Amino acid sequence: MKINKKFDYFVILEKITPLIAVIFALLVGAIVIMLIGEDPVFVYKTLFSNAIGNRDGWGNVLFRATPLIFTGLTVAFAFRCGLFNIGGEGQMYIGTFLATWVGFTFTNLPAFILIPLCILTAAAGGALWAAVPGILKAKTGVHEVIVTIMMNWIAASLTFFLVLKFKAPPTEAMIEAGVKQMIPHTSEIAQAARLPRLYSIFKFLNIDFPAYNQVNVSFFIAIGVAILAYYILWKTNLGYEIRAVGYSPLAAEYGGISVAKNIILAMVISGAFAGLVGTNEIMGFKYRWRQELFTGLGFNGIAVALLGKNHPLGVVLAAILFGILNYGGAIVNIYTAGRIPRELIMVLQAVIVIFVVISDEVVKRLIRQRRKIL
Amino acid sequence: MPEIALEMKNITKRFPLVVANDKVSFTVYKGEIHALVGENGAGKSTLMSILYGLYQADSGKIFINGEKVSIANPNVAINLKIGMVHQHFMLVPPLTVTENIILGMEPKKNNIFIDMENATKRVEELSKSMGFKIDSKAKIENISVGIQQRVEIIKVLYRGAEILVMDEPTAVLTPQEVEDLFEILRSLKKQGKTIIFITHKLNEVKALSDRVTVMRRGKVVGVKDTKDTNQEEIASLMVGRKVIFDIEKKPHSPGKTALKVEKLKALSNKGLPAVKNISFEIKEGEILGFAGVEGNGQTELVEVITGLRPASSGKIFLYDHDITNYSPRSIREDKIAHIPEDRKQRGIISNYTVAENLILGSHYRSPFNKGLxxxxxxxxxxxxxxxxxxxxxxxxxxxFLKSLSGGNQQKVIVARELYGEPKLLIAAQPTRGLDVGSIEFVHQQILNERDKGKAILLISADLEEILSLSDRIAVIYEGEIVDVLDPKKTDENEIGLLMTGSTANKKLSKAK
Incomplete structure (x- = not known):
């Protein structure tokens, strides 16, 4: 049918708006680079060739993308239920801290118990923290944005309190030198709680990969969670209900779907995703809670979800793009001896987000105008 | 040959998916009431939007009083003395009648202050000349819909309109208010105004207009003198085939009592009593129609029966089984189907596909859901x-449901709700906003269910629909059933009076 083909054309346009936004953002970035008096071609070439031109680069990119996949899915999942969960930051803190605590407390458990236990604790912590705004929204109608923001501050303060309470004892070297912890941190988690780095897998497969590269098994967990989120949302009865509530609470209620139940469930699942950031940052990387280790990852998840159009696949791609920009930006900074500041990357990310919002709106209006049948 | 007030020649307006107006030529004589009819999507509104400057035609010419004009925006239209009364009123509720009327054209004192005295005087003069009784200092939020419409008309006249476009003005009115409106329009005609009347109610065309232009799929398919045509002819022009008007109904043979409602009370969203002590029964194979002006407790009544709103007291029985305050899901499981009045908000999820919408309500059950x-x-x-x-x-x-027409969206709802052999069907405003073809279809489906022995609760603002479908008619006013009537022994007039709470008049009309 003719009509359908035209219709599809717009649907495709709507879907690729983020791509258009990225291209525009890179152009704007090029202008900024020229204004600082540098060569944009050189900068972008350095950025991309180092980030995705070799295995080490890819490893670094994926390592940086992993937590953003989790926090991006946090925002995206809740959004499908019509909720704006901007409490990923706080949910991430709580989940991660609890997982760390399990990791350095139950040190005599074997890995096949301790690793799953830590992962589940991380998810449970985030879920718990997200359940509060979920229940408040479902039962009393308090807006989730307000509650999640406030819960972020509570989580930040609470974990700060806890890290001081569970502060690692000073090492012998520190006692000798007479210094105290500069940045508060806990003891390291047990060896049995650590996730292997991808290096060990590549080594087993006889693939050349640097041992110092931090990308670890958590990346696979992130991909698994993205697939899980997709499966829940589009293939299950629960997802049908969650999306129905998101699209039209009145129609959902009419169809016998409990709006309250699904709001709480969506928040809980969304929060669990945020808590899983701990698998990358603690279980796969630092092995201990270090204050301010991952500040902002939860908030960046909002941008990732926006860029990924709240779809799990989009979130993964957006997180990888952010990983490329982060890592590539750091390299550019080194290569240009600091003449291109790392902040340029933040500018690029911000411009991308702005362009996504704008192009989304532009395309929407275009479609509305074109489809208008009176 | 009468003088031509407005002529639109070969107007074409394309939207990418549809040609909304295809070389439409439309002529209105000075001082006539001209009905513009057609199904939804026939292009009437697009044509009028072009006239009012909301859209620009791709090609074609517009002449006002013989002069070629180009109407770039509504301000130009107003200057050309074209006025439009929209279907949804454009009034500011907390402001007074006068303030609303002068909005944007306030008479000034010393070029700074609003000259309220003068404004009030002009508004009162205008309403007097029309024979309206309107308190010019009343706030819009405190006056009835019928009066609000008069305010809209005065607003248009205040701006000096000579050509008035009325967009489905009767959709929101009671039968008495419709009569009053017709009187107003006739007196405007006497004053020499030209009126374009958009509608899809054919009896109104017959009752009011001098000439009628019929549109179908973006084209004008007929221009008739009203006195030389009849409803059947106009309807078949609109739909493009013959339409059966008289609904054939088998005789009423009620069976067991299916639904029994006892002394039901419920509150509105604002916490005020909306359903006040309502009791009734519906038997198998029976259609009980609820007639009433919207906002008299019908919405709340349906929501209580379907579990969407708690009953504050009273009982609801489905075949002696108490279902009062059950959850919407368990009420669905008890086989009560519901065609909701608010199609867009309640009935469908517009971002879900047809397939997804068709399982809403039974999505969690076999065979649609297996395990997880x-x-x-x-x-x-x-x-x-x-x-x-x-x-x-x-x-x-x-x-996606949002890409379907209103009629097809309603078909999705009807299909879904009738699936699985419901015991009770609640149909609230089932044909609102639908075109003639779809109305016919929905009516047929409802009657089929009745003939299969289902109990049906029908709620409609359309009295014709209530009269032609119902086996019994309950009239609801301010949350109470004021009377139950036999459709064979009553008429729109009697029901209309009951609906507006005129119980005194009711006795009069009965005596008559």
Whole structure:
């Protein structure tokens, strides 16, 4: 049918708006680079060739993308239920801290118990923290944005309190030198709680990969969670209900779907995703809670979800793009001896987000105008 | 030959998916009431939007009083003395009648202050000349819909309109208010104003207009002198085929009592009593129609029966089984089907596909849900079957509901609700905003269910619909049933009076 083909054309346009936004953002970035008096071609070439031109680069990119996949899915999942969960930051803190605590407390458990236990604790912590705004929204109608923001501050303060309470004892070297912890941190988690780095897998497969590269098994967990989120949302009865509530609470209620139940469930699942950031940052990387280790990852998840159009696949791609920009930006900074500041990357990310919002709106209006049948 | 007030020549307006106006030529004589009729999507509103400057035509010319004009925006239209009364009133509720009327054209004192005295005087003069009794200092939020419409008319006249476009003005009125409106329009005509009257109610065309232009699929398919035509002819022009008007109904043979409502009370969203002590029964094979002006407790009554709103007291029985304050899901499981009055908000999820919408309410049950996952084979088969049985167009199960026409959206709802042999069907405003073809279809479906022995609760603001379908008619006013009537022994007039609470008049009309 003719009509359908035209219709599809717009649907495709709507879907690729983020791509258009990225291209525009890179152009704007090029202008900024020229204004600082540098060569944009050189900068972008350095950025991309180092980030995705070799295995080490890819490893670094994926390592940086992993937590953003989790926090991006946090925002995206809740959004499908019509909720704006901007409490990923706080949910991430709580989940991660609890997982760390399990990791350095139950040190005599074997890995096949301790690793799953830590992962589940991380998810449970985030879920718990997200359940509060979920229940408040479902039962009393308090807006989730307000509650999640406030819960972020509570989580930040609470974990700060806890890290001081569970502060690692000073090492012998520190006692000798007479210094105290500069940045508060806990003891390291047990060896049995650590996730292997991808290096060990590549080594087993006889693939050349640097041992110092931090990308670890958590990346696979992130991909698994993205697939899980997709499966829940589009293939299950629960997802049908969650999306129905998101699209039209009145129609959902009419169809016998409990709006309250699904709001709480969506928040809980969304929060669990945020808590899983701990698998990358603690279980796969630092092995201990270090204050301010991952500040902002939860908030960046909002941008990732926006860029990924709240779809799990989009979130993964957006997180990888952010990983490329982060890592590539750091390299550019080194290569240009600091003449291109790392902040340029933040500018690029911000411009991308702005362009996504704008192009989304532009395309929407275009479609509305074109489809208008009176 | 009468003088021509407005002539639109060969107007073409294309939207990418549709030609909304295809070389439309439309002529209105000075001082006539001209009805513009057609189904939804026939292009009437587009044509009027072009006249009022809301859209620009791709090609074609507009002449006002013989002079070629180009109308770039509504301000130009107002300057050309074209006025439009929209279907949804454009009034500011907390402001007074006068303030609303002068809004944007305030008479000034010393060029700074609003000259309220003068404004009030002009508004009162205008309403007096029309024979309106309007308190010019009353706030819009405190006056009835019928009066609000008069305010809209005065607003247009205040701006000096000579050509008035009325967009489906009767959709929101009671039969008495409709009569009053017609009187107003006739007196405007006497004053020499030209009136374009958009409608799809054919009896109104006959009662009011001098000439009628019929549109179908973006084209003018007929221009008639009203006195030389009849409803059947106009209807078949509109639809493009013959339409059966008289609904054939088998005799009423009620069976067991299916639904029994006892002394039901419920509150509105604002916490005020909305349903006040309502009791009634519906038997198998019976249609009980609820007639009433909207906002008299019908919405709340349906929501209480379907579990969407708690009953504050009273009982609801489905075949002696107490279902009062059950959850919407368990009420659905007890086989009560519900065609909701608010189609867009309640009835459909516009971002879900046809297939997804067709399982709403039974999505969690076998065969659509197996274990944890949805069973897409069953869902798709179900969708394809219903699309075929109910002739849902376009016939693609993967279309989003928002891309379907109102009539087809309603078919999706009807198909879904009738699936699974409901014991009780609640149909609230089932044909609102639908075109003639779809109305016919929905009516047929409701009657089929009745003849299959189902109990049906019908709520409608359309008295014709209530009268032609119901076996008994309950009139609801301010949350109470004021009378139950036999449709064979009553008429729109009697019901209309009851609906507006005129019980004194009711006795009069009975005596008559």
């Amino acid at each position: 996952a949805l069973n897409f084979t069953a869902i798709n088969n179900h969708a394809n079957n219903l699309i075929k049985d109910f002739d849902i167009r376009p016939s693609d199960k993967d279309n």
